[in-house]
Amino acid sequence: MAMNDKVQSTGRAEPAAPASRRRFLKDAAGVAGGAGLLALGAGMYAKQASALPATAIRPPGALPEDDFLAACVRCGLCVRDCPYKTLKLAELGDGVATGTPYFEARDIPCEMCEDIPCVVACPTGALDRTLVDIGKAKMGLAVLIDQENCLNFLGLRCDVCYRVCPVIDQAITLERIHNPRSDRHAMLLPTVHSEYCTGCGKCEKACVLPGESAIKVLPIKLAQGSKAEHYLRGWEEKEAAGRSLIGDQVELPVRGLEGKAYGDTRVEPGQGPQGGAPVPDYAPAKPAGGGLDSGWKP
Amino acid sequence: MSTQLSSGAAPERKVPPTSVRGAAMRGVVARPGREAVEAKGWLRAHKWLLLRRASQLGILALFLVGPWLGWWIVKGNLSSSLTLGVLPLTDPFLVAQQLAAGQWPYQEALLGAGIVLAFYLLFGGRLFCAWVCPVNLVTDAAAWLRRRLGLKGGKVPSGSTRYWLLGFVLVIAAATGSLAWEWVNPVSMFHRGLIFGFGLAWGIVGGIFLYDLLIAPRGWCGHLCPQGAFYALIGRAAVVKVSADRRSACNDCMDCFAVCPEPQVIRPALKGVGQDHPLILDADCTTCGRCVDVCGKDVFRITTRFNRSES
Numbered sequence: 001m002a003m004n005d006k007v008q009s010t011g012r013a014e015p016a017a018p019a020s021r022r023r024f025l026k027d028a029a030g031v032a033g034g035a036g037l038l039a040l041g042a043g044m045y046a047k048q049a050s051a052l053p054a055t056a057i058r059p060p061g062a063l064p065e066d067d068f069l070a071a072c073v074r075c076g077l078c079v080r081d082c083p084y085k086t087l088k089l090a091e092l093g094d095g096v097a098t099g100t101p102y103f104e105a106r107d108i109p110c111e112m113c114e115d116i117p118c119v120v121a122c123p124t125g126a127l128d129r130t131l132v133d134i135g136k137a138k139m140g141l142a143v144l145i146d147q148e149n150c151l152n153f154l155g156l157r158c159d160v161c162y163r164v165c166p167v168i169d170q171a172i173t174l175e176r177i178h179n180p181r182s183d184r185h186a187m188l189l190p191t192v193h194s195e196y197c198t199g200c201g202k203c204e205k206a207c208v209l210p211g212e213s214a215i216k217v218l219p220i221k222l223a224q225g226s227k228a229e230h231y232l233r234g235w236e237e238k239e240a241a242g243r244s245l246i247g248d249q250v251e252l253p254v255r256g257l258e259g260k261a262y263g264d265t266r267v268e269p270g271q272g273p274q275g276g277a278p279v280p281d282y283a284p285a286k287p288a289g290g291g292l293d294s295g296w297k298p
Numbered sequence: 299m300s301t302q303l304s305s306g307a308a309p310e311r312k313v314p315p316t317s318v319r320g321a322a323m324r325g326v327v328a329r330p331g332r333e334a335v336e337a338k339g340w341l342r343a344h345k346w347l348l349l350r351r352a353s354q355l356g357i358l359a360l361f362l363v364g365p366w367l368g369w370w371i372v373k374g375n376l377s378s379s380l381t382l383g384v385l386p387l388t389d390p391f392l393v394a395q396q397l398a399a400g401q402w403p404y405q406e407a408l409l410g411a412g413i414v415l416a417f418y419l420l421f422g423g424r425l426f427c428a429w430v431c432p433v434n435l436v437t438d439a440a441a442w443l444r445r446r447l448g449l450k451g452g453k454v455p456s457g458s459t460r461y462w463l464l465g466f467v468l469v470i471a472a473a474t475g476s477l478a479w480e481w482v483n484p485v486s487m488f489h490r491g492l493i494f495g496f497g498l499a500w501g502i503v504g505g506i507f508l509y510d511l512l513i514a515p516r517g518w519c520g521h522l523c524p525q526g527a528f529y530a531l532i533g534r535a536a537v538v539k540v541s542a543d544r545r546s547a548c549n550d551c552m553d554c555f556a557v558c559p560e561p562q563v564i565r566p567a568l569k570g571v572g573q574d575h576p577l578i579l580d581a582d583c584t585t586c587g588r589c590v591d592v593c594g595k596d597v598f599r600i601t602t603r604f605n606r607s608e609s
Contacts (some may be wrong), residue, residue: 031456038522039466039479046478069476070399073392074486075408076494080364089490091497098481099377099490099497123378123386123406124396275368 047120047276048096053095054218056102057140059087059117060110072126074099078118081244084111088117103203105217109138112166112200141223142172142192142215150214155179155187161203161215162190170196172203189214194224266285302318330445333594346600351428361493362425376430376482376489377405386410389486391528395479403527403537416530423533427519427526428559428586430487436503437519437559438565440510445556454514457562457582460527467524484518486576516559520582538585539603542568542576546608547595554589554598564589575606 042161044234052058059078062068079087086108090096101118103110112134118140119127131137144150151158152174165172174188191201192215199217207213238244251262260266334343341348341462361379366368373380378388388403388410396403418426427434467479480486484502491499506518519526542548545568554568555561563580568571573579590598 028458029457030457032462034455034456035462036466037468039463041468042467042482043474043478046474046476046481066475067401070471071386071396071401071403073396073477074480074490075374075388076381076490077374079494080370080373089494091495091499092487093490098487099494100498121380122404123380123410124403125386125401126406129404147365153382185548244342 002151011131020268022292041139048291049122052097052219054104054222055061055104056090056094057105057201057217057219058094059101059103059109059118059127060134060137060139060198061114061127061129062139063126063128063236069097069100070128072097072100073124075123076101077121078121078127081121081210083117084108085112086110101267105140105204106213107205107219109205110198110202112137112198113119113204137200139222140201140217141220142199142201142203142217143193143223144190144192144208144215145218146214147210150190151208152188155185156210157188159188159190160208162207164202164206166200166202167198169222179239194220201283220235233279303491305504319441319540330556330591331551331594332584332591333551337594338596345590346591349430349585354432354435357430358432358489358492361489364387374507375493377486378410380406385413387414390415390532391525392477392480392486394528395468395471395477396587399467399475399477400472405534418529418532420537420538421533422536422538422585423529423531423581424526424584425533425536426529427523431485431525432492433485433503433506433523436488436507437510437516441516441559444511444515447448449511449515452512452514452517455521457521457560460522461523461531463522463581464469464524464527464531464571479524483525483585519584520559534581537602537604537605539601540567540578540585540598541601541605542578542585543601543608544595544597544604545570545576546606548597549595553592553594557588557592559586561587565583576608577603577606579603 002059010054046069058065058068061084063071065156074089076089076099076261081266086103087101088103090098090100090102092098097104114134115133116137119129119131121127122129144161146296147153151248159174162174164169171193173191173193175191176186176188179185179187199220201217203215204213234245254260254265331343337343348493360372361375364373371382377392378386380386386406386409390411393403393407393411396407421427452474470478482502484506487499488503491497491503510517510519514521542564548568554564558564560580560582562582563578565571567576567578570576587598587600587602590600
């Protein structure tokens with residue numbers, strides 16, 4: 001090697017064997033140590049930087065992140081076969097492991113191709129080919145994360161996330177609840193069901209809010225709590241066993257609600273304390289002592 | 299560091315004062331090959347260089363005409379690619395890391411790595427470095443500029459660092475269970491960057507250029523790169539070799555030492571140190587053919603390892 005040669009030629013004439021062996025060992029230790037440090041640095045950098053940003057979604061069929069980082073060779077074949085240019089390879093500085101594929105739903109969401117070309121293209125198994133039904137993909141989980149700005153939560157009928165969902169009425173449903181603000185309207189709340197959501201991100205893309213979306217696809221690990229395994233859900237146990245595990249419960253009649261199912265307190269028109277008397281029309285309270293009345297009625 | 303010592307006593311050849319130390323003179327020799335240009339003409343004195351650049355840029359172009367023009371001849375990058383929709387090629391260095399990290403790839407990757415492995419096993423491992431790897435363009439540019447600017451000295455790590463680094467790269471892959479080296483690997487990063495976009499990877503490529511230019515002559519490709527070390531190990535028994543078959547005509551001008559990216563491989567063949575045949579069998583030789591180009595006396599030629607003749 002160049003160095004050894006140089007050292008030998010400039011060094012003093014020494015009795016050969018032990019000194020040169022010592023020097024060799026010293027050199028080897030230095031070289032190995034230097035190389036080891038370099039590799040260790042790379043390893044630690046990789047470990048430290050392997051946390052995926054919450055907005056970076058892996059392609060369908062991606063192995064769990066740890067395995068994915070061991071299997072993906074960063075060739076970009078999945079990116080090339082993505083017909084919608086959804087996938088991209090992370091560049092140094094993107095915060096995602098350099099060269100690995102990901103997409104950002106607000107940017108371009110996954111169109112859920114039926115033949116899943118990205119998975120077919122992967123030569124290494126980082127995208128698992130046992131995924132053949134894109135409906136079973138779990139790229140992430142949509143979460144309606146901002147209930148203060150979501151228009152449906154304000155009582156409006158935006159519904160866009162629900163309308164664009166490829167698994168409409170399963171992955172996202174509109175749940176009708178009473179609007180306590182106006183006290184006379186309904187709110188239809190977009191509600192995500194983890195069982196059906198593939199994490200494609202079309203809802204996040206479509207959200208009409210000008211900047212950030214109110215509904216976001218997050219990595220499942222972030223989006224979901226872990227199940228409380230120690231807590232037995234009585235209704236599920238009852239259904240599984242075909243009967244209540246603690247015996248039949250005594251159902252006491254509720255006065256005025258005879259003939260209704262136990263627990264059903266809904267009041268139909270014509271029922272209730274007034275006994276069919278019409279509900280008086282809403283009239284805004286008039287300020288005492290006059291003032292302008294625009295005559296507005298809701 | 300010749301590994302193929304010839305058996306039997308080497309003929310007593312008087313060793314001229316040329317040696318690896320001559321490599322240190324590459325700062326002195328600013329324009330190696332001037333004699334060759336005079337003797338053979340510019341074109342013949344740059345034959346292998348031009349062929350090599352054509353190979354490097356041609357391979358790069360095959361990858362780039364897809365994203366640039368929509369002609370999908372080759373998809374992917376050097377890490378793994380698919381040519382014309384049928385031929386899978388995968389970098390065996392990556393598959394080795396993957397296996398170390400505990401992942402068994404699909405057949406395409408194994409087949410692709412097998413094809414690449416077989417090619418370099420047969421023809422010469424470090425052909426990759428000289429004829430394919432895009433980083434060679436960067437480090438060659440640094441070496442050229444270094445010669446022209448007359449920069450001398452510098453601090454070069456031992457050439458065996460790369461083999462240690464290769465070992466540690468695999469150990470780290472196993473320890474972290476991920477392709478840790480691929481977070482920083484300038485070789486795959488540069489090629490991928492050219493095709494898919496760089497981000498901050500320019501910094502790493504620029505760092506290598508500056509390292510080779512200002513700190514360590516031929517520092518990256520010749521001393522540190524574990525990928526080059528991997529291909530050198532593959533190519534130990536490969537067929538295509540450079541031979542100094544007209545070494546009797548050598549006039550000790552040192553041009554070959556000045557231009558060679560691995561100058562330590564020349565002396566055993568050219569000066570018959572530790573071997574009697576004129577073949578450069580050291581696995582570190584990248585078979586770039588620059589020594590063939592710059593020699594005004596036509597000492598070198600590219601041949602096979604079976605051709606030990608001397609003229």
